Amino acid sequence: MPFHLGVFFEPRVVCSSVGAHEVLHSLSPPFALDNSDAGLAAVVAQRNLVTQLRKAHGGTGSCSNVDKTGYHATHFRAGEHITTVEPFSRKEVKSMMSELMSSGEIARLAQVERPVVTTWRRRYPDFPAPVPGAAGQLLFPADAVLTWLLDRKLGNAAPETLRAEHALHTLTAYAREHGGRRLVLSLGAALCLREMSGHVLTADLMKAARRFDPEDEFLLSDLQEAPDLADLPGMVEQLIEGAYEATRAYQFLLGNCARFGWPELGFDALTPHLTTLIRLAADVPGRLRGRRRITVGDPYAGSGDLLAALLADQEPEALSFNAAQPNPALARLIRRRLLLAGVPEFNVEVVPDELNDEFADVDVVVTRLPYQPTEQRDPAEDLNKISDIADRLGSGCTAVVVGPGTSLVDALRDPDAITKRAGLLTSGLVEAVVRLPGGAFPARPGHSTALWLLTRDPVSATQGRLLLADVSGAALDQGVAETTAEDILLWRAEGYRRDGHDPRTGWVVPLDALDLRRGAALRPPGPASVTMRARLAADRPALIGEIEGRLTDAEHEAIRYAKEHGPLSTGAAQRDGSRAKEVSLGTLRTARRVRTLPGHRLSPEHVGPQGHHRVIGAAEVVAQSCKRWMDRLTLAAAYPHVGLTEPGDLVVTTVPQFGVFLDEDGFSVIEFPARGLRVSPGDALTPRVLKALLDTARNTTRIPGAVHGPRLRDVTIPDLSPDEAARLDEVLRRLDERERLLQRQAGLLAELRELAVTGFADGTLTTLYGTNS
Numbered sequence: 001m002p003f004h005l006g007v008f009f010e011p012r013v014v015c016s017s018v019g020a021h022e023v024l025h026s027l028s029p030p031f032a033l034d035n036s037d038a039g040l041a042a043v044v045a046q047r048n049l050v051t052q053l054r055k056a057h058g059g060t061g062s063c064s065n066v067d068k069t070g071y072h073a074t075h076f077r078a079g080e081h082i083t084t085v086e087p088f089s090r091k092e093v094k095s096m097m098s099e100l101m102s103s104g105e106i107a108r109l110a111q112v113e114r115p116v117v118t119t120w121r122r123r124y125p126d127f128p129a130p131v132p133g134a135a136g137q138l139l140f141p142a143d144a145v146l147t148w149l150l151d152r153k154l155g156n157a158a159p160e161t162l163r164a165e166h167a168l169h170t171l172t173a174y175a176r177e178h179g180g181r182r183l184v185l186s187l188g189a190a191l192c193l194r195e196m197s198g199h200v201l202t203a204d205l206m207k208a209a210r211r212f213d214p215e216d217e218f219l220l221s222d223l224q225e226a227p228d229l230a231d232l233p234g235m236v237e238q239l240i241e242g243a244y245e246a247t248r249a250y251q252f253l254l255g256n257c258a259r260f261g262w263p264e265l266g267f268d269a270l271t272p273h274l275t276t277l278i279r280l281a282a283d284v285p286g287r288l289r290g291r292r293r294i295t296v297g298d299p300y301a302g303s304g305d306l307l308a309a310l311l312a313d314q315e316p317e318a319l320s321f322n323a324a325q326p327n328p329a330l331a332r333l334i335r336r337r338l339l340l341a342g343v344p345e346f347n348v349e350v351v352p353d354e355l356n357d358e359f360a361d362v363d364v365v366v367t368r369l370p371y372q373p374t375e376q377r378d379p380a381e382d383l384n385k386i387s388d389i390a391d392r393l394g395s396g397c398t399a400v401v402v403g404p405g406t407s408l409v410d411a412l413r414d415p416d417a418i419t420k421r422a423g424l425l426t427s428g429l430v431e432a433v434v435r436l437p438g439g440a441f442p443a444r445p446g447h448s449t450a451l452w453l454l455t456r457d458p459v460s461a462t463q464g465r466l467l468l469a470d471v472s473g474a475a476l477d478q479g480v481a482e483t484t485a486e487d488i489l490l491w492r493a494e495g496y497r498r499d500g501h502d503p504r505t506g507w508v509v510p511l512d513a514l515d516l517r518r519g520a521a522l523r524p525p526g527p528a529s530v531t532m533r534a535r536l537a538a539d540r541p542a543l544i545g546e547i548e549g550r551l552t553d554a555e556h557e558a559i560r561y562a563k564e565h566g567p568l569s570t571g572a573a574q575r576d577g578s579r580a581k582e583v584s585l586g587t588l589r590t591a592r593r594v595r596t597l598p599g600h601r602l603s604p605e606h607v608g609p610q611g612h613h614r615v616i617g618a619a620e621v622v623a624q625s626c627k628r629w630m631d632r633l634t635l636a637a638a639y640p641h642v643g644l645t646e647p648g649d650l651v652v653t654t655v656p657q658f659g660v661f662l663d664e665d666g667f668s669v670i671e672f673p674a675r676g677l678r679v680s681p682g683d684a685l686t687p688r689v690l691k692a693l694l695d696t697a698r699n700t701t702r703i704p705g706a707v708h709g710p711r712l713r714d715v716t717i718p719d720l721s722p723d724e725a726a727r728l729d730e731v732l733r734r735l736d737e738r739e740r741l742l743q744r745q746a747g748l749l750a751e752l753r754e755l756a757v758t759g760f761a762d763g764t765l766t767t768l769y770g771t772n773s
Helices: 018-026 038-057 090-098 103-110 114-123 142-152 159-178 180-197 205-212 220-224 229-243 246-255 272-282 284-288 305-309 328-340 357-361 379-391 415-426 478-494 528-532 537-565 585-590 618-623 632-638 687-695 722-761
Strands: 013-015 060-064 073-078 081-085 138-141 294-298 319-324 348-351 364-368 398-404 430-435 449-455 465-470 506-510 582-584 594-597 613-616 649-653 659-663 675-679 716-718
Touching: 103 114, 103 138, 103 142, 103 159, 138 142, 142 159, 159 180, 159 229, 180 205, 180 220, 180 229, 180 246, 180 328, 205 220, 220 328, 229 246, 246 328, 272 305, 272 364, 272 398, 272 449, 272 478, 284 294, 294 305, 305 328, 305 364, 319 328, 328 348, 379 398, 379 415, 379 449, 430 478, 449 478, 465 478, 537 722, 582 585, 585 594, 613 618, 613 659, 618 649, 618 659, 649 687, 659 687, 675 687, 687 716, 687 722
Parallel strands: 294 319, 294 364, 319 348, 364 398, 430 465
Antiparallel strands: 013 081, 060 073, 073 081, 398 449, 430 449, 465 506, 582 716, 594 675, 649 659, 649 675
């Protein structure tokens, strides 16, 4: 009869001995395959089994023919009785390895924090049962977890994301056995073959591969080196099912190379926002106007990510690609990437040479110079590469090049590099130089970078001048990328005009104002933080005058309030009598004097700087200000169960510290871990008073060394009488009115200070104070 060792480790055991049967059922603890070494786990389990059988029968037993597939065969003789442990097949062992996941992996799958998984296990009896793993780690059946999450609709992941993450977990286990590089190349080749053939793959992959790729340009070699061809068709269908199409499945595969154990593929990857800046600056839509097709080239193509990025929002048939990649495996990967993105096979050319005659026919070049460690980097070599690219640009063609900041924008010492950079900048080809913030290469966060844009035969109004932008002082987000690209495109179209566009990310600088012959650093006049916030120079005096007028109005309003209400006098006096009793928030809730409001888990992409409903979370409570909003349509579609606050509700948090925020306007969304408090109508304890008392509560700080801080329901406040609560509320109201008047003046003064400093810093503003004018 079968005996179950754990949930996913079920060797078939045939027992002709009652004693042996009892021993099998008394084995403790149960055994599970360890994902990192299936063979070792199987051998340990088998040896423990035989050892306990020996003790039970007093006989002798032997283990034979054990390999990494798990149990092969174990025969035990105890007198006249024979016990046999039948073998696992390789497919069974691989299934066990790939279908177990830890609590941390479940948390990543559901997009929640790890303690949430522990809470689910405790709260829901139907949560999948764990299986002991290596070193006591609990592992869970992945299929059961996925089904449970989909049925319960818990966590923050969408159903399609859950299925994709489950596929990722299975592929990760497969990659641990065969290697991440082999997995990505072979599975990508199988995806490409699936797309080429147009039907589900059969077990005989090589026959189809030789038919569709006889020249080995896309997939043949990668399938020949595949670790286990029999598994690939099912894995391909699972990927496509999770991503809905082969293109997205391949993007998903390449985007998770690091998790598969092939991080080298992403070492030269750029941040998404820098890729967006490159795509916008290349201006593919503008070049396609009036043309059926343009050609894009990359002489240092890497994995082809920059070429694929230019396909966003474009018809694939309208673009041809020319790439250079000396590595044959990566060359096939690039071809697959573009083919699966919809580019016709005859529109893709990948050659082993870095630069060839084909690049003389490209309309746009997008590339990043090969990375070199600092101690091996030669600025003159980097500039020679850019010069080679510039020499092959045709009339009106553009190159967007990302390279090391030490070579492109920093001060130079090498005479050859100084001469080469000066020659490029004065040749009339370089139209813009952008100093980028750190972290442009996520895998190399310490590598400083810059962006050069070169155009052959630009508009005449750009001659002798250079757009010099510096965004290194700000995070390169979507807004900065779009603003920088807009500056570049307007400069490319118009050139220099006195009444033209004033760049928001830098300055148009005459070349003779730059100390090129001495290799000085390329910087715009003024720090990046100033030029990023600069407004039109001609408008600054008017803006300052407007703020001065608003400040005068605020001062007059404060004077009118003082005349109407007189000097502030609270009429404070010594009170005789006993101190008010302390009451906890839990008691107030039980007495229905206050009501708690839940906080909600919100997805970051649903929250932004604009919207209809304020989002109040722990950060807003601590800072006592709100800068995040949510759109009403997003709220209704993604969070139909969320209730909004009412005017006068309090938002309270204990993480990272205790804090209280009074939402005077209401109609806000409370974000977990913050919670809300609503005072019952008619209660003497007003929201203003409750906030003031909570701000001064003594038992709100976690004691050093304590695991948990005080619970919200245990926080105590004085239970003021209705008369005293009303008196305190009146004092607080009068203080709030005066504070609001002063804060308005303080805000205007801060805005005025910023405009004045900005104008003086960039040399476009002065004052008449202290002069005889």
